[in-house]
Amino acid sequence: MSRAYLLAVTLVVAGAHAAPAGSIKGVVKAQLTGAAPSAEVKMTDDPACLAKHTKPVSEEKLVLDASKNVKYAFVGIKSGFPEGQAFRAPVEPAVIDQNGCMFTPHVVGVMAGQGLKVLNSDGVLHNVHLMGKANREVNKAMPAFTKKMVLPGTNFAKPETIPLKCDAHPWMNSFVVVAANPYFAVSAADGSFEIKDVPAGNYVVEVWHEYLGTKTQNVQVGDGVATANFTLSK
Ligand SMILES: [Cu+2]
Known part of the structure; x- marks a missing residue:
């Protein structure tokens, strides 16, 4: 019996024993x-934001x-x-947009170690201000011409709920929830x-x-x- 065959059999058996999900x-x-x-x-502070809405x-x-x-x-x-189970963070970053001078969605989940892609669909100057306590503070300007910015997973190393604000627009606030495992959802x-x-x-x-x-x-x-x-x- 070849080693390759034995390996293949071992892999199939291991797969069959995986816990059902x-x-x-x-x-x-x-x-x-x-x-x-x-x-x-x-939104009266910023006419460019006000102009993006026809309704309150x-x-x-x-x-x-x-x-x-x-x-x-x-x-x-x-x-x-x-006990001791480790989880691998998704390679693809989670996504949040700045659209109509609001963070969309209002709550986004990332797994510890996963990145976050921040979009600027507005073409308006925003700034991305993450105010974590367990994680490092992030405060980056997002000029009107910058369409996206990817914050690496090192900014979300530890589980906690991080308020995300835009200092240019006081009404813009949201939350990035850093989870210890990949099993989560937002309603x-x-x-x-x-x-x-x-x-x-x-x-x-x-x-x-x-x-x-x-x-x-x-x-x-x-x-x-x-x-x-x-x-x-x-
Ligand atoms: Cu803003």
Whole structure:
């Protein structure tokens, strides 16, 4: 029997023993006792920003649909992996845009060590100001003619939630959530999220929202879809 054949057999057997993967799906809802905060963004500081909108623009601190489903909640696996398990950061950077003088999306997730591509669709002077505590502070001008800038993964080495602001436009603020593993998602406009390709196991899943706070729940993932719905009260 040749060595190549033995190697091939070994690889097939190893593949067959890989843990099955499932997904975690759910919806994030808000339960509010008071009125939802909603502030109109005044772009009067910069006529170039003002000119990009024909309708009033709202802050994105709390974005709800008619059923109080929450957009821009970050959901990720907090713990439950085998001890010492290492994760490889995606090679492709995450992407955030400056569009209409707003950061889009308002919340973006990166894995520790993953880069972030910052776009400037506006053709307006912005600056990218990341105010991390565990990670280094980043403050870079983004001139009108600069269409993109890639911040390497060394800027996102440690898990934490980093506020991202533009000092030129005080209403521009967002969050870059640095996660310890690649299993996370940001909820869509209908509050739904899906974390894909999760190895089978028992996990603690955490939701974070800048206004509504955090909540955790235990989720058992097997071969298929595990459900994790969250209601955040305020
Ligand atoms: Cu700006």
